[in-house]
Amino acid sequence: MTAKQTLLGAAGALALTAGMAAAQDANPGLIIDLGGKFDKSFNESAFNGAQRWVEETGGEYMETELANEAQREQTMRRMADRGANPVVVLGFANASTLDQVAPDYPDTEFVIVDMVVDQPNVKSIVFSEHEGSYLVGMMAAMASETGTVSFVGGMDVPLISKFACGYAQGVKAVNPDANVIVNMTGTTPTAWNDPVRGAELTRSQISQGSDVVFAAAGGTGIGVLQAAADEDILSIGVDSNQNYLHPGEVLTSMVKRVDNAVYDSFVAAAEGNLEPGITVMGLENDGVGYALDENNQDLVTDEMRAAVEEAQAAIIAGEIEVHDYLSDNSCPVPL
Template identity: 40%
Template sequence: MRRISKLTRVAVGVASLGLVATACGSTSSESGASDTKGDKGLAIAYDVGGKGDQSFNDAAYAGLTKAKAEYGYKTADIEPTEGETDADKEQRLVSLAKQGYNPVIGVGYAYGPAMKAVAAKYPDTTFGIVDSVVEGKNVASLVFAEEQASYLAGVAAAKVTKSNTVGFVGGVDIPLIHKFEAGYKQGVQDTNPKVKVLSQYLTQTAEEGGFASPDKGKAAAEGQIEKKADVVYQAAGLSGQGVIEAAAKAKVWAIGVDSDQYKQAPLAAYKQYILTSALKDVGGAVYALAKSVDGGKPLTGTQTFDLKVNGVGVSEANPEFGKVAGLKDAVDKAKKGIIDGSIKVKTE
């Protein structure tokens, strides 16, 4: 049986996990043959792109590995399938709950309908969903102030651009990614109104591959670079790797997303051109939910991770970040303004 420890306040910090997630891999499950209810720990079901995206999903996996190391229990992480339906997602969550995993986390807004249906059927299991709000007594909705991190990314872009043209590449044209774009544009304009922002979404739906097609990301970035963009920020999941590759080949700046992409081993060939990354501590949120369940007081309801709790931020891992005149000071000033409320960041 899993031990119950005294619940302590979980301080979620962007740097807490290091989010230097593992590279790639197929579906992994460390469960044994037993289906005994409640004898297993955290399970996560990945979003489009799966493990190895060096971004969103890998950040969630970092949270799982931290929980596994601390609590010593069995874990599972399950890959999505191409062209899957809500029914497929629902069956995946049902399978994990039946096997006794607790909590069970759907990584990504696409799990919303499935989560709502399954959570009601398994009231003794705590469920979590990243990037969406699902109502339920046993559901924790783990959401982030992406617009705040993106604002800081926009400040950085405006400080380093020499062409006064920067780019934004969004994976899918949905409200969640609009938050990234809105914050980024506002950060750019508040820092230097003369800077033009080029924006492009790769697809209208996730099923079209907007979060899973590096070739699409590369082509979009190349188009913006041809139009003189010398900084390109991507919020595109696995597709963002193509954006980073294009920026590096053109010797312009890329801005990563979710994880600190400067530190990702598969992106090492391009790292000198990754100025910063707009971070969201998905791993910290995943770990926080696992910790609360282990402590016997599961988190439920909407749990928002913003700058005030270090749930979002920007990376300063690239030494060049500290060498650009006025860059760090400008980012620090903007962060302070967002936290104290003097800067209101748009979400649309």
């Protein structure tokens, strides 16, 4: 090795060490996606994770809520320019923007929750939503008295079809003859925050015989759960534990631990251990699952719980394979 190569190597190592030290000293930043931090679902779960970090460490973080699509790039750049490190970005819709922005800030660590961005300074956290949805689909089929259950998605994108497909597979595993009705709220980002439309779709599904409805629709899901309670059918929440919204009416919630994703990212960055690459959160590491608490304990029978626990163990062991819609944009169960 020449003296010049040795000098360059030492300089590179020094720059890397300095970058890690800067990340440890900086405050993290959180960019909350459309729908707001109090959507009682995806965004609120992320916010709760950040708040848990604050409570446990006494640290501070920067926060911005997106108001419209046009703000995505500007918000990321502003957060990085303010010195936030890492910058945690919520939602799959931010992926293409982050892919463009991250290279311009090589000394800033970014985290995206819900999509993969292949950049050397980006950590991508994704979830096995199809596995958790399979479990709540089983519960829906076991709780249904009509043999017809339903699903209300938010924006009609492959990620939400991943939920729907997993749910339908779980339903059919229990009752092959069951009818699964699937509706999406819309094709634009407003579909995440339209509880009135969510309620309308739910009532339409009820008129077709559905007596259990699963909402994977962000803030729109609040309308789904409300309509289900009003019509005295069971509902299933998503992302956050939404059982408390209508105690005794919400069969369970397919929890997606976005809170853990944010909390763990903040902690890792503070310790200098935030690594780029892809992290998958599934059943085996409590990244997804179903919620059981005092609000739904009377709805979940011992038989139901035993069946779901058995299926969960089989999925983790590889004995049950739940098809991932995103693997080929198709579902073995018609949607």
